[in-house]
Amino acid sequence: RKEVEQDPGPFNVPEGATVAFNCTYSNSASQSFFWYRQDCRKEPKLLMSVYSSGNEDGRFTAQLNRASQYISLLIRDSKLSDSATYLCVADSGTYKYIFGTGTRLKVLA
């Protein structure tokens, strides 16, 4: 089983739609969780850190469920510019970052 698992997609959604990505992690020692966005042929960039209480930044909401070892990202009112690959990341408990394989999102006009 992979340490961090994501549905690879692709998710094709119309502009204005709400889309949710899910991610599970296997290492119960993981303390920090993140969502990164990666555009084609570019480096990953931090989208959101995921806090245990859940956090929101504009159209983006991240949730953490430690009991189920599950992380989610919700994007509301999708824009064409949201098209990218979204990477779920968990720390290993020893300052290593474990990346999921990413979920591709394509927002359609």
Add this chain to the structure above:
Amino acid sequence: DGGITQSPKYLFRKEGQNVTLSCEQNLNHDAMYWYRQDPGQGLRLIYYSQIVNDFQKGDIAEGYSVSREKKESFPLTVTSAQKNPTAFYLCASSPINRGRTEAFFGQGTRLTVV
């Protein structure tokens, strides 16, 4: 501006050659990392370092070597022993704090074996 600089952006290597990828950061981060990304794949950890003069193997260290002689620099050498080196290489850094923080990435080096 603070950040991570990787060079070169594109690199072509002949089979049997060693090549070194540069990674420099001026963020004063203690930890540095090298990842490899293949098309349609996630990031796989090659090597990481939490302190100068110390580094650890990641999941796919075979055929690679690193050094950490300075806090700011973490070069990666792709040796001829790496059988399939064509990939996108990403260097990252992060502080080591009690509260964990995210990793910051350089722009990557795209290595092609010709």
